[in-house]
Amino acid sequence: MSRTSLFVPLGVFLLIVGVGYAGFKLNDPHELPSALLGKPFPEFAAPLLADSGTVVDRTALLGEPVLVNVWATWCPTCKAEHEQLLRIRESAGLRMVGVNYKDDPAKARSWLRQLGDPYEFVVQDADGSLGVELGVYGAPESFLLDARGTIVYKRVGDINPRIWRDELAPALARLNGVAAGGKNE
Amino acid sequence: MCATGAHASRPRTAAWLLVTLRAILPMTLLTSFLCVAGATFTTVAWAAGPVDVYRFATPEEEARYRALIDEFRCPKCLNTNLSGSDAPIAKDLRRTVHRLLTQEGLTDQQIRDYLRDRYGDFVLYDPPFRPGTWLLWLAPPVFVIIGALVVWRLLRQPAAEPLSEQEIARLQSILEDQ
Known part of the structure; x- marks a missing residue:
C-alpha cells in the first residue's frame, strides 16, 4: 500500500463533510422553485369577498404593479404577516389584492374589519382551485405582478420586514424603474 | 478451537469466501424476505390511505387516475405521493387530476405538463x-x-491455489467443531 493511498479515507471523510455542509446550507426543502415566475397570472373568475354576487377576472389586476396575497383566517402566519402588509400599503403605496384561500367568507370579512384591510379587493377561492392554478400549496403566498399581469416575484411564506427590504422592495423598484425608463423613451 | 497453531497457514481466499458465504446467505435471504414483506405492507397501507369518492366512466379511466396520483408528489409533504397524502393540497390536486382526466379529457402527458407548469419539477418524481x-x-x-x-x-488479483488435502481436512474439522 503506497503512502498516498493512506490519505484516501481522509479524502472520503472530507467529501462527506462537504456534501453534508452544502446540503444543510441549501434552502428550506419546503421552498419549491417558482414555476410561474415570468409567466402571466392565470385566467380566473372569482367572486369578491365583499360581495359574492360580483365576479372579477384577470383584467382587474392589470394597469399597475400589484401584490396578490393568498391568505386565510386559519393560517397563523397570515396574521403575523398582515401587520406588515398594512405597513407596506401605508408606506410604499403598493397596490394589493387578496385571495381568500379555502376559508369561510364571514370569518374573513370580520378578520379584515378587526385587523384592517390593506387590499383593494379580495376574491374568494373557496375550493382552492385558483390556488391550484397559482401553484399554491400553503398560505401565505404572494405574487408581485407587473402592470401587464406578468408574475415577476413570488414569495412562499410570510412577507416580513427582512423579505420586504431584501426581496420585495427591490423587485418593486425594478418594476417602477422599468416603467419610468419606458416613459422617458 | 482456533486455528492459530504452528500449522496455521495464510487464510486462502477460496476457503474464506466459502465460510463467509455460508454465514451471510441465510441473513441475505431473511433480509430480502423482510424487504419484500415491508414493501408489500407499505403499499397496502398507502392503498388504504385517504379515500375520495370519484366517479369514472370506464375502468381504464380509473386505472389512469390511480396511476397518475401514484406518480405525482405532494407539494406540501416532500416524500409522499398524491395518493398517499391526506394533506388538503393533495386532496385538491387529486380533484384537479380527476377533473382534467374525466371532464377535460386530457392525456396523461398533458396532465403532467399541467401540474408541472404550476408546481414545477417538484411534483414529478422524475426530474x-x-x-x-x-x-x-x-x-x-x-x-x-x-x-x-x-x-x-x-x-484481477491472481486466483488462490486450490486447497491441499491436509487443508481441506482441517477446514472440515473446523466446520464440524462448530
Missing part, C-alpha cells in the same frame, strides 16, 4: 436532465462505474 439536475442524474452511474472498477481490480 428532467438540466444544468440544475445533472449531479442528480450522473451520480448513480458514476458510483456504478466506481463499484465496477473495484470489483474488476479484486477479480
Whole structure:
C-alpha cells in the first residue's frame, strides 16, 4: 500500500463533510422553485369577498404593479404577516389584492374589519382551485405582478420586514424603474 | 478451537469466501424476505390511505387516475405521493387530476405538463436532465462505474491455489467443531 493511498479515507471523510455542509446550507426543502415566475397570472373568475354576487377576472389586476396575497383566517402566519402588509400599503403605496384561500367568507370579512384591510379587493377561492392554478400549496403566498399581469416575484411564506427590504422592495423598484425608463423613451 | 497453531497457514481466499458465504446467505435471504414483506405492507397501507369518492366512466379511466396520483408528489409533504397524502393540497390536486382526466379529457402527458407548469419539477418524481439536475442524474452511474472498477481490480488479483488435502481436512474439522 503506497503512502498516498493512506490519505484516501481522509479524502472520503472530507467529501462527506462537504456534501453534508452544502446540503444543510441549501434552502428550506419546503421552498419549491417558482414555476410561474415570468409567466402571466392565470385566467380566473372569482367572486369578491365583499360581495359574492360580483365576479372579477384577470383584467382587474392589470394597469399597475400589484401584490396578490393568498391568505386565510386559519393560517397563523397570515396574521403575523398582515401587520406588515398594512405597513407596506401605508408606506410604499403598493397596490394589493387578496385571495381568500379555502376559508369561510364571514370569518374573513370580520378578520379584515378587526385587523384592517390593506387590499383593494379580495376574491374568494373557496375550493382552492385558483390556488391550484397559482401553484399554491400553503398560505401565505404572494405574487408581485407587473402592470401587464406578468408574475415577476413570488414569495412562499410570510412577507416580513427582512423579505420586504431584501426581496420585495427591490423587485418593486425594478418594476417602477422599468416603467419610468419606458416613459422617458 | 482456533486455528492459530504452528500449522496455521495464510487464510486462502477460496476457503474464506466459502465460510463467509455460508454465514451471510441465510441473513441475505431473511433480509430480502423482510424487504419484500415491508414493501408489500407499505403499499397496502398507502392503498388504504385517504379515500375520495370519484366517479369514472370506464375502468381504464380509473386505472389512469390511480396511476397518475401514484406518480405525482405532494407539494406540501416532500416524500409522499398524491395518493398517499391526506394533506388538503393533495386532496385538491387529486380533484384537479380527476377533473382534467374525466371532464377535460386530457392525456396523461398533458396532465403532467399541467401540474408541472404550476408546481414545477417538484411534483414529478422524475426530474428532467438540466444544468440544475445533472449531479442528480450522473451520480448513480458514476458510483456504478466506481463499484465496477473495484470489483474488476479484486477479480484481477491472481486466483488462490486450490486447497491441499491436509487443508481441506482441517477446514472440515473446523466446520464440524462448530
